[in-house]
Amino acid sequence: IHLNQVFARQMPVTFELALPGTSTSRKWQQWTIQPLRDQSQQVHEAQGVAVDISERKSAEIALRNALIREKELGELKSRFVSMTSHEFRTPLTTIMSTASFLEMADHKISTDKRLTRLSKIRQAARDMAELLDEVLVFGKAEANRLEFVPEAINLVSFITEIVEDYRAGSHGSHQFVFNHPQQLKPFYGDVKLMRQVLSNLLSNAIKYAPADTTITIDLTHGENQFILSVNDQGIGIPEEDQPLIFEPFHRAHNTREYSGTGLGLAITRRAISRHEGDITFVSQPGQGTRFIVSLPDIERQTSK
Structure with missing residues (x-):
């Protein structure tokens, strides 16, 4: 193509060429093709010169990626400020208003009412x-x-321990079913990260599913992996929000009336990634959501 341009325009052409290779080891060349004229000034031949510009291209790509990352960080910062100003306002308002009420009505309210108000302060602090x-x-x-x-x-x-904690915390508002094999080999993972994963999935299921519905947890072991799923009968995820559901601070359009940071699923995915696992989901608006977590059987993989 470039050679045809030289003959058609009878002018030099300069272009960059990426040589075959991986994105991290790819070599780049800058070519300049000059037309060669005969005694009658007609162009019948051309001459090309190539210069290695790999270092320059690497620097350009690194700079471009840095600018993209800087833009992403700026957007995250903006969304973080918006989220924190909104989400912290509610518990702070509860604490301040309840404390003011207790201060003003210190001798006029019963012990039971005072304890109820103090309980609200503790919950807001939590x-x-x-x-x-x-x-x-x-x-x-x-x-x-x-x-x-x-x-x-x-x-x-x-x-089982985490599910029982949530069962007690929900005060019977939801039913919990945990299906699992009678015999299951140990899983090698990080306890804190796995607690974060399960807690986020269960708290979402409780938050977005109506009372008296069932939350089902399934645990199985397949070839070289453990499969954990959490299924609810809640509001589901709108189709237009599904591609963004694991993005930081993103909240589906049908969750605006519920409190939340939009960080839970982003944290969950990162915690699962630290285990070299994966998380997917199936959801229908109004019919619920099922999150499926795949975790590698690391011991089995390393023993091969």
Whole structure:
């Protein structure tokens, strides 16, 4: 193509050429093709000169990636400020208004009412602590500083304990069913990260599913992997939001009336990635969502 341009225009042509190779080891050349004229100034031949520009292209690509990353960080910062200003306002308002009420009506309310008000303050403080925990974990994930300390985990006991905590915390508002094999080998993973994964999936299921519905947890072991799924009968995820559901701070359009940071699933995916696993989902608006977590059987893989 470039040679045809030289003959058609009878002018030099300069272009860049990427040689075959991987994106990290690819070589680049800058070619200049000059037309060669005969005594009558007609062009019948051309001469090409190539210069290695691999270092320059690597620097350009690195700069472009850095600019893209800087833009992404700027967007994350903007969304973070928006999220924190909104999500922290509610518990702070609860704490301030309740504290003011107790101060003004100190001798006029019964002990039971005072304890109820104090309970609201404690719950608001817990909500703020959970928000801060999510933000801190996400910050570590973004900086690639999520600590990963694998150990043998009895997944059945581990999941049962967490499910029972959520069953008690929900005060019977939802039913929980945990299906699992009678015998299951240990899973080698990070306890803190796995707790984060399961807690995020269960809390979402409770939050977005109506009371008196069932949340089903399934655990199986296939070839070289453990499969964990959490299925709810909730509001589901709109189709237009599904490609973005794991993006930081993204919240589906049908969840605006629910509190949340939009960080839970982003953290969940990063925690699963530290295990070299994967997370997918199936969802229909109004019919619920099923999240499927695939975790590699690391011990089996390394023993081969």
